[in-house]
Amino acid sequence: MRMTVTCGALLSLAARLALAQPAPPPAGELTSPSREDRAAGYCDFVRGVGSAEAALELAPELFGAFGVVNAGEASSGAGTTPLGEPTPRVTAGLMYDLVGIYRGRAIHKRAEADCRRQRAMVVLESAIRQGSGLGEQAALEARARVLEEALPHAEALLTSLRNDMKQGLVTLEELNAVQVRLDGLRQLSSNTQIARERLAARPRVQEGQRLESVLNELRAADDQLEAYHGALRSSRAWRVSVRGGYDKLIDVDQDLPLFGQLTLSYNLGHLWLGSANARAREGRRRATLDDVSGVPQRVNELVAELRTVHRTEEGRLREVSTLVSDLEAQLQSMDALQTREIRRFRGYLMMELTRLRAEQAYLRAHVESLQSFLGARSP
Structure with missing residues (x-):
């Protein structure tokens, strides 16, 4: 027991x-x-x-x-004999x-x-x-940082030009040219914020996951x-x-x-x-x-699309980086001259350089993000 x-x-x-x-x-x-x-x-x-x-x-x-089982037995002269009595x-x-x-x-x-x-x-x-916006969140954040730092300086530059126009140092056409460039930067900043909010509403993929x-x-x-x-x-x-x-x-x-x-x-x-x-x-x-509609097939299609975007963005990054270097060199040479005409043209170039730097930051961050998802390497 x-x-x-x-x-x-x-x-x-x-x-x-x-x-x-x-x-x-x-x-x-x-x-x-x-x-x-x-x-x-x-x-x-x-x-x-x-x-x-x-x-x-x-x-x-x-x-x-x-x-109940048949387990009974009885004794007789011949010995013990099972009888099958229910027990x-x-x-x-x-x-x-x-x-x-x-x-x-x-x-x-x-x-x-x-x-x-x-x-x-x-x-x-x-x-x-x-979709094709994969990896764009970091790129938009990089662009937003550049614009956030540059817009106050651009606003101050426009205010300075307005004061110069009152004194007759710049023409209305020159002021309008800078104003148009500044409005373009403001619009770019607004579009960047809208795009960030749109992507934030979607399920986010952690970077580094190939x-x-x-x-x-x-x-x-x-x-x-x-x-x-x-x-x-x-x-x-x-x-x-x-x-x-x-x-x-x-x-x-x-x-x-x-x-x-x-x-x-x-x-x-x-x-x-x-x-x-x-x-x-x-x-x-x-x-x-x-399964043509399954996740593996759709992921393969997305990877092929992102590889194309990655190659395109790499080419654009090289082109924009070259333009940024050229404009920075021009501004350095203008700083040495400091003539009236040069100073007026310098504001226009500063606005353009800001736009290109924002684009450069976007492309660099986008290429790096796509590399983390695709496992690609720059040539």
């Missing part, structure tokens, strides 16, 4: 420990800050479902039965399927694979939602998810159960009304299960690749 109770307690303790310690996330799991983790709710859902399913696999099973019987105990330990751990790992898949999916869906790597992570997690599904299907062909407890025949003398049993069962369908699981796994992989 003590042995049965002890075995039952140990089985229960082992199950509780297994339930309290779910499988750790696989190495290389895609992670992100909690406030940006848009897959957190889904991960909690699949982990909760996994824990619920694993609880039934990892915990021992209590059973009890009451019925009440009470059975109770614990049963534990040792294969359930494997299934419970596999269920936890399946939930983690599903979570990894969803996290990669969220990143890629966010990138698709950004899209092709995340896509590979999605494929690996999806394949692993199907592998765990197949492993669980295969495990149900096996059953290694340990049963023990109390077994009492009423009105029948028994020295020790206890029992213990080890049962091994195997479903012959397992012989065909391996090839079926392999076909399902390969079919899922090909279905994901061939």
Whole structure:
């Protein structure tokens, strides 16, 4: 009796420990800050479902039965002869399927694979939602900083020119030329702010996440998810159960009304299960690749588009950088002359240089952001 109770307690303790310690996330799991983790709710859902399913696999099973069996006997001159007299019987105990330990751990790992898949999916869906504007947030911020620093100086320059016009030092046409340039800078600043607010409303992709790597992570997690599904299907062909407890025949003398049993069962369908699981796994992989409206296809199209934008922006950056260098050299030479005509023309060039510097900052930041998403390198 003590042995049965002890075995039952140990089985229960082992199950509780297994339930309290779910499988750790696989190495290389895609992670992100909690406030940006848009897959957190889904991960909690699949982990909760996994824990619920694993609880039934990892915990021992209590059973009890009451019925009538043919267990009577009678004595006669010829000896003891079984008569099959109905006798009440009470059975109770614990049963534990040792294969359930494997299934419970596999269920936890399946939930983690599903979570990894969803996290990669969220990143890629966010990138698709950004579209060609991916990486533009940092570029717009860089442009806004340049304009924010330069606009007060430009306003002061325009005020100075207005005072000069009152004194007859500049003409109305010269003042209007600078005014038009300043209005263009103001409009550029306003458009930049609108574009930043528009992009901020979309799901943001953390910089440094290469899209092709995340896509590979999605494929690996999806394949692993199907592998765990197949492993669980295969495990149900096996059953290694340990049963023990109390077994009492009423009105029948028994020295020790206890029992213990080890049962091994195997479903012959397992012989065909391996090839079926392999076909399902390969079919899922090909279905994901061939889905023309699926995430992998749309990400590949986005990557091709962004590579084109990256090459174009690199060419524009070289051109704008050359113009900025030329204008800076011209302004340095004008500072040495300090004639009336040169001073009037200098304001016009300062406005143009500000616009080009803002464009240069935008292009440089955009190229760097695209490099982080694409893994590209400048030639």
